[in-house]
Amino acid sequence: MSGAEKINAKVSNIIKLNDLVTRFEFERTDGQLFPTFSGGAHTVIELKDGDLTRRNPYSLMSDPMDQDGYSISVRRDDEGRGGSLFLHNNIKIGDDVVLSHPVNLFSLDLRAKKHLMIAGGIGITPFLAQIKQLDRSHGNWELHYSVRNQSLGTYVNDLMAMHPNDVNIYYDDEKNFIDIVNLLDGQPLGTHLYICGPKGMIDWVVNEASKLGWPNETIHYEEFLAPKPGKPFQVKLSASNKVVNVGENESLLEAIEREGVDAPYLCRGGACGQCETSVIEADGEFIHRDHWLEDDDKSSGKKIMPCVSRFDGKTLVLDR
């Protein structure tokens, strides 16, 4: 079986937080306790959509110590391939879902003397769990959270009420932006930096931190890519001897799974490296979109990450 171990659960509550974001809460169907987890972990939620099995990763935002339930907060993406839309429009209280055991690709470095968190939009979710974890161990942290406007400030009121001294909110529509250079410059020795948000924000903060001489090992970020739609293509799976057509709105990994071939995965967002697959033969262009492969791996044409990357050309044969 691929992916992390699975847990059968059902939707226990759905709470609309604002125009875009809804919280989904889950409880186990077997009456047992959920495993604890470390702040920053995600779960992959498995949903049946007709014949299609959707598997989407979301950060766990509930208290890592709370074993009675897990929660995720999902931003509706009207442009994507429908994973978040399906959750928003089709999932009802009481529905059965399958959750993976937590997997953490964005964990706190517990050696840090201080944790400096930079969040943009829905990127707030892993920090919510990390803050709960750090509060319990009296950790030193500070959050800078940028949102579009007051009405889309997911969890802003909760955060401000509970941690007025550690949370700083920035509203785009009020031209209120994080002064990153001064913020980074004033940090005490031993501070670690964590960024979760849109790609542009991650690149900007990482770049500024590097320019200021922050060591790489003190900079942590998480960017899950959602697979993007693209031109349909055909792939031959050599080990399982199958030819698979990858549709416009499915990823290569999803198409492989649809054909009953068990392929490894964890994050399904181009970050963890688990689904790395060898290319046996290719005549065409790779559309690499992952964060995992090194540039020379990408240009070699010998490797592909089927969770987010695609292919445009005549022939593609994979060792799978």
Add this chain to the structure above:
Amino acid sequence: MTIQFKDETFRDDYTFKNSEWAVKRFPFPFHEDSYMYSVNMEQHKGGPEGSIYEKRFDVDEHYISEMRDRSEVLKDDPLRCQSLPHMTLAGWDLLELIMISKSEDYPDLFELHRNGNNWRWINKPMQIDHSFTFLDDATLPYGPMEYITRQTQGDFVILDQRESNLWMDAGMVTTQADWSLDFDIGMNFFEWHAPVPKAHEMGIFTRALKFLLNIQQGAPARRLNWTMTVNPLLDTSPENYHKWGVQKGTLNPKNIGEKQYLRVELQTFFRLPRSNALVFPIRCYLASFDDLMTVPKWGRRLHRVIRDLPEELATYKGFIDNRPMMLDYLSQYDDGKPTSDGIWPDLQTEPARD
């Protein structure tokens, strides 16, 4: 079955002995008639009833005496147990994992009662009945890792995961095959493996690290490793080499069967949930050559493996000088008959005698 705990020593007079039960469940590490390194990992999800694979943390007849030996080692050398400051949460993770596993797997020996963070732990074989507050260090007599590993057979290394590497940042190491926690503490995966011959060229470590970094909650893994030890010594540490190294010279053709031990490590790997660290329990099992020869398949196979082992490996494992004497002894038990695949004794399917 009820385990009959033994009162025995792993030093000085060496009264350690395996019962017939312990010999038959010994983790013989060779699944075929030859040996080379490999990333021989499998899921740690139980195993045949009564085997050392069955429970998450195996308890056997040597439990009480091994724990006494550990406390004596620690009395002489407290640095065998170390935990860097950021590893305390991982220590609690380990305490929780072991207490839950042992109380579920051995309900007649261990009990755990939880009411929120108020916990009561009962360890009947060691006569411990202790109430404490989970995640509150002040309520335990030792740090959480030291507390629970003074009550659990096997060495424990806790690895912090960061920068796509594993860092040896905590451990309890008193039954080790000639390596030192005090020396390795704070090193990363490649640094502490630097002395191992051949494996680097084979790309073993790069692949093993990749595997370990991806071990997930709820999906522990395991493998066997092995070496040779003269006398049933648990503490074969570099710190004490001056005491045990010389004992290798006491072997002679008369005493080799009882003095030469095959030392096997059951290595398991668990992802720790609260800290995202990885714990690496290394459980040592000892069986004398005489013990092993009671299983004919193991007699044949051990002879063939030791005979054909590359010289670098016999040197690294520390028995190159004694190998000719071992082979003289072992060859008596190799009748040239075929052996079955796998590590199990297979006594029922022994080839017919000539």
